[in-house]
Amino acid sequence: MTLATMSTLLADHRAVGAFNFVQLELAQAIVAGAEEAGAGVVLQLSQNAVRFHGALGPAASAALQLAHGARVPVVVHLDHATDETLVDAALAAGVRSVMFDGAHLPDAENLARTRAIADRAHAAGAWVEAELGEVGGKGGAHTPGVRTDIEDAAAFVAATGVDALAVAVGSSHAMTERAASLDEDLISRLAARVPVPLVLHGSSGVPDAGIDGAIRAGMRKINIGTHLNVVFTGAVREALAADPAIVDPRTYVRPARDAVAREVARMLRLIVGGAGE
Ligand code: G3H
Numbered sequence: 001m002t003l004a005t006m007s008t009l010l011a012d013h014r015a016v017g018a019f020n021f022v023q024l025e026l027a028q029a030i031v032a033g034a035e036e037a038g039a040g041v042v043l044q045l046s047q048n049a050v051r052f053h054g055a056l057g058p059a060a061s062a063a064l065q066l067a068h069g070a071r072v073p074v075v076v077h078l079d080h081a082t083d084e085t086l087v088d089a090a091l092a093a094g095v096r097s098v099m100f101d102g103a104h105l106p107d108a109e110n111l112a113r114t115r116a117i118a119d120r121a122h123a124a125g126a127w128v129e130a131e132l133g134e135v136g137g138k139g140g141a142h143t144p145g146v147r148t149d150i151e152d153a154a155a156f157v158a159a160t161g162v163d164a165l166a167v168a169v170g171s172s173h174a175m176t177e178r179a180a181s182l183d184e185d186l187i188s189r190l191a192a193r194v195p196v197p198l199v200l201h202g203s204s205g206v207p208d209a210g211i212d213g214a215i216r217a218g219m220r221k222i223n224i225g226t227h228l229n230v231v232f233t234g235a236v237r238e239a240l241a242a243d244p245a246i247v248d249p250r251t252y253v254r255p256a257r258d259a260v261a262r263e264v265a266r267m268l269r270l271i272v273g274g275a276g277e
């Protein structure tokens with residue numbers, strides 16, 4: 001399989017699952033889960049994860065190599081970039097899908113900077129996602145009350161030329177309980193008015209039925225990060241508790257990687273096929 005493009009992945013699935021990885025074994029698990037489900041997938045590397053690794057290169061190269069070796073289409077995506085030089089570095093490294101996150105900026109500045117990045121990314125043949133109406137929670141405080149204005153969203157997309165838009169519809173980043181309730185009516189109205197795919201951020205906090213409902217209402221890209229960390233860390237805790245003599249990381253990372261792969265496969269079946277369990 002070659003590296004897939006976001007437009008092809010979206011054309012081939014009712015919605016796409018986009019999973020964040022913070023370490024190699026999570027990226028491996030995401031690809032393995034997609035292969036198990038027989039569905040394409042988006043492998044996401046956030047600016048925060050790049051900072052954790054100290055550089056873009058090692059994690060981006062690993063993701064691109066995993067994508068090239070996968071038995072299903074895989075898109076490698078730079079997620080939540082606020083640093084424009086990181087976007088340029090990702091494009092230069094071969095990443096062909098990027099999110100510029102200017103949602104924290106005043107609207108006029110978000111628009112101007114997003115438009116400039118969209119022009120550069122399109123010149124490199126890449127797909128661009130932006131955000132309007134900040135999906136809160138990145139600092140730990142959940143702010144699910146924020147909503148994206150429909151007319152603002154339509155005008156922002158027309159003025160920037162972005163290929164997809166992250167919207168605030170009731171989810172919040174970094175939730176460890178799947179208890180968020182989405183505004184499906186707003187999703188439907190946004191989908192009818194905004195001519196590009198809509199992206200749901202903070203999907204870890206949304207239960208299966210809410211994810212299915214959001215897709216039926218018009219969401220096309222479902223971003224999931226924290227939930228995989230919950231599954232991974234839970235499995236690590238279990239393995240360590242079962243054997244206090246463990247010293248080799250492979251002994252506890254292997255079951256955690258397998259658990260994440262199973263959960264990615266389960267969630268992808270829900271996202272691409274509506275097969276909730
Ligand atoms: O961009 C990434 C997603 O919005 C992930 O959010 O960690 O709350 O699932 P989450």
Ligand code: ZN
Nearest residue numbers: 173201202223
């Ligand atoms: Zn996000």
